Amino acid sequence: MMRLVQLGLIYGNLYEVSSPSMVARYNRALEHLTGRRTGLDAFHIDISGYSPEIGDEFGDELYLNPSGCNRQFILLSVEQKTAPLLNAKFSTSRTILRRFIDENEEQLFALSIRDCVVGELVNSIYSLTSPQDLFHLTTIHVEADTVGGHSQASEELADRIDRFMSEPDGWWDDVLIAEMIELSKHTGDIIRTPLALKSQGFEQGNFHTSHYGGLYVFRDARETACIAAGKLETTEGLPVKSVLSLEDRHEIADFLNRNALVELVYAQGSTRAVNILKQKLDFIVIDAAANSGENLLDVSRRDMRTLKRRYHGSLPEEYHAIEDVVRRLAAGQDVPWPQPDDPAYFYLLRSRNHRDKLLVNRLLAELTPLDFRQLFICHKDAFYAQYRIWSDAKKAYAAHFLAAEYMVDKAGTREELFGPEPGLDEEDDDYGFGRNMGPWGAIPRDDDDDDDDDDEDDE
Template structure:
């Protein structure tokens, strides 16, 4: 992991807490939330205020996330909005924290100049004894205040100001006026420096959780389902229409297609599909040759092509299937028959344009793990877990590539891979022979008619 840390690919963008004043504020908030304190004089924190160093010191890396259910947070600066979330138990947590900070940035900036803001992502679930409890998580609300209760005092002052302005005799109420002055001394000028935080609620119906070996939950779809990383029979009953595990490739492909969650890369607008597929081929090539004693660092595209020719017999089916797809896209070659059982199948997909695209791309990265770039972007926890088992040759190549190719233009890389252009009605998307999917049976016309009715793998029936 040292390669990743030195290259800024792990623990990057964490906030350094080094000044005595900030350490003291952090300790006040930590004691307020957990009853614990740190003896460290400097440490790094993520968007939630979690510190790996403090987790090690306390021998509890869930010290701000008891039982991995209701994440607590400590904000020392609004700059935390750009930090990662470490040890995430739910895919939605970082997005919720970032939105909370951005929507309340002015108030939080004012509050954190004097104190730490401590809070919690609250839902109706307090533990996670079985997967069925996941279905009870529907809404997340945020509760937050400074350690000295500045927000509560500001709300109390606001209530008293309303009384003062609306009640007839309030002008002569010396006790009320004295209370207002006392609160104002503690809160400051709430008109010039707002300390009120917006009440925010977030739906949590489609999400990934690390609990129970990893489960992707899709409750908002027309055909709701859960996708388990463990074999389905090892996971207790989940009260949802469809439960599918990662090994059930045909059922999984069917579920994603019928819910409109994915699209073929070759059908996507606004991206260079052939270039994306070629890069995936390079990553598969590296995975296949990493243990062959070949120096893979700083390889130009022509060098990668030469390696592929020289070692074609050692390359896996995924490589050859993607090569056939590239040949179709660039040279009008024969349309390859890539079914959902083909190991290359999920490499050919990306999330369609919808609100849960990040979640679907996260799932697809787990289904196509040799594409280390997508894995790093979409599912860092799994990337780090798999990285630990790679050969040194592959680790060197991956770190060098991510550092020199991805890190220099993260936004551009993400746009090239996952960006969407609006589809114009007068400019229909063109596809190749048989459409963008592989016909399992029948003629091209019959296949396209069948897709319109039930999707490329036939209907999913309830019950």
């Protein structure tokens, strides 16, 4: 894995904690949440304040996520918002944390100057005993305050100010005035610098969880389903129409089509699609060549053609099916919607542009594991698991390809492969002029920095 670290393909874009004051502040927060302290002088943290170095020190990668259910967080700085979320148990967690920081950025900035902000993504259960428990996770509430309780003190001071201004005898209430003075020493001027954090619930709609071997829960779809990466021991009581595994190709294909969740890669034009599909062919050839012990360092286009000729007869069915589509597209021929029996079926699909686009592309990545680029972009945990069992030749090729072809222009590559990025919940804003429309036309959306969200840029 060190090759991935050196190329910035894992643990990249983390927030560095190296000054003694910041380390001390982190330790104060860590002890407040967990009763533990780190002995490290410097480390890196993700958007939630989790540090892989501290996780290794403790021998516990879930030290901020007990039972993998209610994620705790430590915010040293609002600059953490562009960092990935490591060891995410739910695909929605990073989105929720990012939105919470964005919506409270001014207050969090003021609070983090004084003290470390700590909190938790709170849901209605504290541990999972069966898959049915996942369906109780409907709304996630973010609870946060400084270790010293500045936000709570600010609310108490605001309440006393209201009493002072509204009660007839407030001006003569010495006890009330004394309480206000004492609280103001702790909070500062809350009139000029409000410290109250917005308490907001975030709905947990369709999501992926790594619990129970990996589950895709589609409960907000027209026809509900739960898709498991493996076989569930029990499916009784799951409140969905269908319970499927990744082996159920026809059923998954029917589910995606009935809910209008996918489109063909070549639906928006054949020229771009041909280039995308040709690269998928290259990835399949690389897999076969690596398994045969080929040296894949500095593979040129000429080398790739040589490998295709050498292994053409032994390449998997997926390769030949995709190759046939490429030929017909290049010749300008119509290519009808494939059938689920077609080995290339899921390789020819991508998500349509809807709210669950990232989730659907993650599912498609698991269904097309030979496309290591899509697996890395859409489902990094699955990519890292596959990477560990690859031959060294394939590890080297994949790592250097991703560093050279993806990391230099992540946003451009994602748009090329999957189309425009979907918005967050704001995509359904309606102020009486139509969805996403204001009195002067369409409501502009700011770019979300350089993160993927779910997965998520989890490099």
